[in-house]
Amino acid sequence: MKELSHRTDCLTGDTMVILRNRAKELDRMTSGMIHMEVGEPDFDTPVNIREKAKEMLDRGYTHYTPQTGIPELKEVIADYIEESRGFRPDEKQILVTSGAKGVMFSSIMTIIEQGDEVLVSDPAYPPYLTILRYVGAKIVPFPLRGENFSPSLEEINEKITSKTKMIVVNSPNNPCGSVLEKDKVKGIAQICEDSGLYLLSDEIYCRLIYEGEHYTPCSDGCDERSILLDGFSKAYAMTGWRLGFGVGPKEVIKRMGLIMGNAVTCVPAFTQWAGVEAFKGPQDEAKKMVAGFKERRNLIVKRLNSIGGVDCPTPKGAFYVFPDFSSFGMKSFDLASKLLEEKKVATLAGSSFGEQGEGHLRLSYATSMENIEGGVNRIKDFLAGVPESGQRGRT
Numbered sequence: 001m002k003e004l005s006h007r008t009d010c011l012t013g014d015t016m017v018i019l020r021n022r023a024k025e026l027d028r029m030t031s032g033m034i035h036m037e038v039g040e041p042d043f044d045t046p047v048n049i050r051e052k053a054k055e056m057l058d059r060g061y062t063h064y065t066p067q068t069g070i071p072e073l074k075e076v077i078a079d080y081i082e083e084s085r086g087f088r089p090d091e092k093q094i095l096v097t098s099g100a101k102g103v104m105f106s107s108i109m110t111i112i113e114q115g116d117e118v119l120v121s122d123p124a125y126p127p128y129l130t131i132l133r134y135v136g137a138k139i140v141p142f143p144l145r146g147e148n149f150s151p152s153l154e155e156i157n158e159k160i161t162s163k164t165k166m167i168v169v170n171s172p173n174n175p176c177g178s179v180l181e182k183d184k185v186k187g188i189a190q191i192c193e194d195s196g197l198y199l200l201s202d203e204i205y206c207r208l209i210y211e212g213e214h215y216t217p218c219s220d221g222c223d224e225r226s227i228l229l230d231g232f233s234k235a236y237a238m239t240g241w242r243l244g245f246g247v248g249p250k251e252v253i254k255r256m257g258l259i260m261g262n263a264v265t266c267v268p269a270f271t272q273w274a275g276v277e278a279f280k281g282p283q284d285e286a287k288k289m290v291a292g293f294k295e296r297r298n299l300i301v302k303r304l305n306s307i308g309g310v311d312c313p314t315p316k317g318a319f320y321v322f323p324d325f326s327s328f329g330m331k332s333f334d335l336a337s338k339l340l341e342e343k344k345v346a347t348l349a350g351s352s353f354g355e356q357g358e359g360h361l362r363l364s365y366a367t368s369m370e371n372i373e374g375g376v377n378r379i380k381d382f383l384a385g386v387p388e389s390g391q392r393g394r395t
């Protein structure tokens with residue numbers, strides 16, 4: 001056979017995939033695994049949303065829809081953006097996609113060419129890096145530092161060259177759980193404006209904030225340079241429904257729509273109607289989930305910090321903690337592998353998210369309080385047998 005496309009060489013799984021697959025394999029072989037590696041709410045999708053989808057299925061909403069989304073959903077997305085971000089996008093600025101990942105993929109495909117430089121935080125959500133590699137971009141990482149895993153505007157500015165085309169930001173952040181401060185948000189928006197750069201702002205966790213507020217860097221109203229990524233997966237426990245949306249400049253959205261249209265045609269009609277219900281129906285369930293996550297966050301941070309040598313900053317958003325274990329002198333992949341094999345607790349290695357993540361683990365607290373207690377106890381047990389080496393990783 002002739003060779004496969006070399007463009008796809010970069011798509012082979014990273015260490016995150018290895019750990020996830022091994023956890024699944026162990027699950028089949030043994031029982032009692034505590035899963036803290038998963039990036040999805042453990043709650044069910046609220047009943048009213050499920051009922052709406054069932055109703056629409058029964059009413060025959062099982063056919064193709066307009067490629068960029070049904071007008072009813074675009075209308076409620078425009079309402080939501082106006083209410084939460086302070087500007088109202090035109091319907092031509094909105095694209096409904098199969099999960100928020102559809103926005104990630106199609107915006108990068110639309111804007112980035114081989115050799116373009118793209119600034120992405122380190123650590124970052126790995127699919128950004130994979131898609132950027134796939135299109136031949138040069139990834140220029142900017143570190144997230146300190147208690148709030150925050151970028152330095154000076155460092156970002158220093159990394160901009162004539163080849164820079166885009167900055168990717170993600171707040172609240174996966175894997176750190178950090179929320180970008182208002183001055184940083186404004187600063188990044190200004191840098192993009194001054195240097196004529198596109199801005200891809202991943203705001204998928206914006207309704208999962210426990211302290212402070214969410215600010216969008218899309219200060220141009222997504223009219224010229226900003227693409228806002230958001231969706232239903234995290235805030236409404238709808239990960240399996242595959243429903244997300246992007247807001248951006250009309251020409252960018254048009255091309256993103258053509259990419260998604262050629263790939264998947266449209267998002268299923270009954271799923272889009274479930275999205276209308278999610279935004280317009282009662283919000284009590286969604287609010288309960290946020291309260292539940294906050295309680296779990298407080299527990300996991302307290303319990304992790306009670307282990308000598310572990311430093312776990314309190315994240316303000318999302319449902320991840322990113323504690324520093326570097327004083328134990330182990331590579332984060334080795335630590336995650338040992339916890340998995342020896343203690344049956346599944347976590348992700350910080351190094352899967354970038355060089356700055358080395359020494360950390362990403363733990364998801366989208367799991368029960370009981371699992372959090374149990375999982376942290378197992379980690380504590382394991383670390384009791386590992387002497388602290390006194391090295392510290394986070395700068």
Ligand SMILES: Cc1ncc(COP(=O)(O)O)c(C=O)c1O
Binds near residue numbers: 099243
């Ligand atoms: C930062 C970030 N962006 C986007 C996504 C993708 O969201 P969706 O499941 O809606 O495609 C995720 C999912 O984990 C995420 O963590």
